[in-house]
Amino acid sequence: MRRLSPPLWLTAGAIYLFLYAPVAAVMVYSFNSARFGAGWKGFTTQWYGALLENTQAVDALKNTLLLAILSTLVSTALGTLLGYGLSRYRFPGKVPAERFLYLPVFIPDIVMAVSLLLFYSLLRRWWEFFQLGLSTMVLAHVTFQIPFVAIVVRSRLFDLDPAIEEAAHDLGASSWQTFRYVALPMMFPGVVAGGLLAFTLSLDDFVVSFFTSGPGSTTLPILIYSSVKRGVTPEINALSTLLVLASISGAVSVMLFQRGRTVKGWPA
Numbered sequence: 001m002r003r004l005s006p007p008l009w010l011t012a013g014a015i016y017l018f019l020y021a022p023v024a025a026v027m028v029y030s031f032n033s034a035r036f037g038a039g040w041k042g043f044t045t046q047w048y049g050a051l052l053e054n055t056q057a058v059d060a061l062k063n064t065l066l067l068a069i070l071s072t073l074v075s076t077a078l079g080t081l082l083g084y085g086l087s088r089y090r091f092p093g094k095v096p097a098e099r100f101l102y103l104p105v106f107i108p109d110i111v112m113a114v115s116l117l118l119f120y121s122l123l124r125r126w127w128e129f130f131q132l133g134l135s136t137m138v139l140a141h142v143t144f145q146i147p148f149v150a151i152v153v154r155s156r157l158f159d160l161d162p163a164i165e166e167a168a169h170d171l172g173a174s175s176w177q178t179f180r181y182v183a184l185p186m187m188f189p190g191v192v193a194g195g196l197l198a199f200t201l202s203l204d205d206f207v208v209s210f211f212t213s214g215p216g217s218t219t220l221p222i223l224i225y226s227s228v229k230r231g232v233t234p235e236i237n238a239l240s241t242l243l244v245l246a247s248i249s250g251a252v253s254v255m256l257f258q259r260g261r262t263v264k265g266w267p268a
Contacts, residue, residue, distance in 0.1 A: 023244055030237035047234040057239065060223040067134060067209075067219060068202035071141035076195040078142070079149025083194075084183065086150065087157040088165070104147045113211035116140045120212065132214030140212040141202045148201065149194035156190025157183075193253075200250030204243055 030048070034041035051057045085091075086098055104112065116136075123130045164186070168178040184191070206221035213222060220239055227236050 026237050027241045027244065030234060030241045032234055032237075035234065047238040050235055051238055054235065056218070056223060057220075057235070060218050060220045063134065063217055064203060064219040064221075067137055067141060067217075068199050070138045071145055071202050072195055072199040074138070075142045075145035075198045076149050076191065079146045079194055079198070080153050080187075080191050082146065083150035083153030083190075084157065084179070084187070087154050088162065088183075101147050101150060104144045105151070109205075109207040112144060113140075113208045116143065116208065117211045132212060132217075134214075134217045136212045136214065137209055137217055137219075140208050141205065144205075144208065145198035145201060148197050149191075152194035152197060153187060153190045156187045156193075160186050196250050196253045200247050203246050203250070 029040075031043050031045060032040055033044040033046070082101075086094065086101070120130070120132060120136055160183075165178050165182055168182045169175075173181070204221060206225060209219050210222055210225070213219070218226075220243060224236055224239055224243075227233070227239075
């Protein structure tokens, strides 16, 4: 393997600096003792303690975690079944289904958000009791999470030999038994990676959440957006830092599960 030349090192360093310097600045200033302004007044962790006393931040955190957990559970289950079905079965309309699977991935967030809001508005005309809130946000998040889970699971299944599942059928296993005891353990790292990816996407989503939220369903990204209008404070930097750390943890976990390592003897 060849070593990078100094110009390439400088180019790579400049790119990484451009990408991550703003994020690093937010994290550093979350420990700034200055209440206002960009000047550094000293190191402190009081702003993280202040978040625990901020009822709005605590409620937003609860909504964010509840939204992410519920939507991830639903989207992981549905996305796994969708990815498995597209990978292992033939049926009419399979090719269009595979093509449309990527549509929510490429469509702009604002378009998806407006589309969901319009759809919910139509539902409210038919059912007056239908209101925007945490339930509509869960449905919205599931909508854009399912394709990501299905794509990750499909990529995992492409590396697995279908002959193993055929052998299970030949030995008398039913379709459910083959899926439960053969296919699912083999593709489990892909399922976990897809779930972690869906969880991470839900944590830092703002556009879709903002358009489909209702009273009492404020999440951390929405709270940060509304707070920034009154000025950037250390509490906002602290909230942003927590979101960044959560996103980094999810992304690292996805990469670890996608490496294809052996887990407790299961093929990776």
